Amino acid sequence: MRALVWTDKQLVEMQEREIPDYTGKVLIKVAYAGICGSDVSVYLGKHPRAKAPLIMGHEFSGTVEAIGEGVETPLQVGDQVVVNPLYFCNRCRACLKGNTHVCKSLRLYGTDSDGGMAEYVAIPEQSILKLPEGISLKMAAVIEPVAVVVHGLRMVTKPFYGAAAVTGLGPMGLLTALMLKDAGVSQLYCVEANAQRAEYGRKLGLTVVNPMEVDAVQFILDETGGEGVDLLVEASGSPAVAKTMTEMAGVRAEILLLSVFKEPAAIDLRAVNFKEQALIGTRVYTRLDFQDAVTYVSKNEEKIASVVSHVHPLEKGQEVFQDIISGHTNTMKVLLEIGK
Ligand SMILES: [Zn+2]
Ligand SMILES: [Zn+2]
Structure with a gap:
């Protein structure tokens, strides 16, 4: 598969990678991935946790490509989905109190492990939300910041x-x-x-x-x-x-x-x-916030579209990140188009 891989300070490159192993997970064919301020800090080599080589991207939408063996899920191949990228320990005091979004060792797909800036990504079933009918996959990539x-x-x-x-x-x-x-x-x-x-x-x-x-x-x-x-x-x-x-x-x-x-x-x-x-x-969002963001985006697509300033093919990744850090271009939310 095609993947945009962060390999070093201010360097992302297109690589040919194996489709990730999705045993016990769901394989998603990615449609769009948004670039977040935290991706930019990874790109600059300033993120405290990210380690190269890494496929960035925690704001992404896509379609279910395959369901791993043994995974129980109402999801079906072809469903349009979005991923809540947070994962947590379920053991610390914040988690025990039900505040998993402020987990002591909170992690994100696309920062702590591979994310959505690739053709495919394998994600556990419980982190995947099925999108309502009719919502565009492009706008669905903005659900995470809305959350x-x-x-x-x-x-x-x-x-x-x-x-x-x-x-x-x-x-x-x-x-x-x-x-x-x-x-x-x-x-x-x-x-x-x-x-x-x-x-x-x-x-x-x-x-x-x-x-x-x-x-x-x-x-x-x-x-x-x-x-x-x-x-x-x-x-x-x-x-x-x-x-x-x-x-x-x-x-x-x-x-x-x-x-x-x-x-x-x-x-x-x-x-x-x-x-x-x-x-x-405030820090990120709860699972309820994320679910409500799905609904909000699906009912307010026009408003969300006004925040998206650029959509570029994944292959332009290096150029796009350079543009963003230069501060010269009029960028608001920038999306990478990967599949469709
Ligand atoms: Zn983000
Ligand atoms: Zn925890």
Whole structure:
């Protein structure tokens, strides 16, 4: 089979590989695989767990090609499916509490073992979800990042209706902003320092402030009568934003940390005290969030499509990763087309 293999820092290459052994598993013929920020950190050689050679890709959709011997499953050959890429130990305290998504030794297909950037992948039955009729395999590859947003927004404890801000308009921030609009916030402000990404958001009808041009904190305070927003979703992972998010957020506001910070960042804890703000940490998604993301994507394909900026053949992998890290291109969610 054809596979895009990460072999070294800033290097992925097309290789001819054996179809993986699917004894006790289900063999999936991959259709599309999305490129995630964490794939980019693997590509750069900066991911703490990934080891080369590795077939990346944890955001992928496909079709059941074969069912391994002895596997009991309602799935049938030809079913369109998506994979929940998380796997866990089932023994640690988080797992025992039912919070397997924050397992002490949480692992992902495509990071800790081979994933979806290949023609075929073998996955245990319990990690596979059958897609609803009619959903496109292309949009189904975006279910995984949508699940992250579903999980985050489910962690917010207060109803929306008031003012909200999303800092960082990468694919995750953009998805959040579009989904928050549906959730009924009355005012929504996005903050994005990359001019192309800011423009991308504006084209989708969002109010985007560029902190390189305007004082974003002042803008949000002006728009909210000096009060700040009730909900701030941090999706940039930027330490500079972490420093100012408590200023943009108001009294008793909730600050949802959706992005994964690469290192500790400074936060104004005095503001957290004085305004009784709540910081909410989030990490990936539960199995329920993932299931709900399947439904969300199947009912909102047009919205999800607006987040996909590029679809490239798998063979272009090296070029595509180079493009993304160069920061020159207007990339939002980028998909690799593998089969169809
Ligand atoms: Zn991802
Ligand atoms: Zn565990």
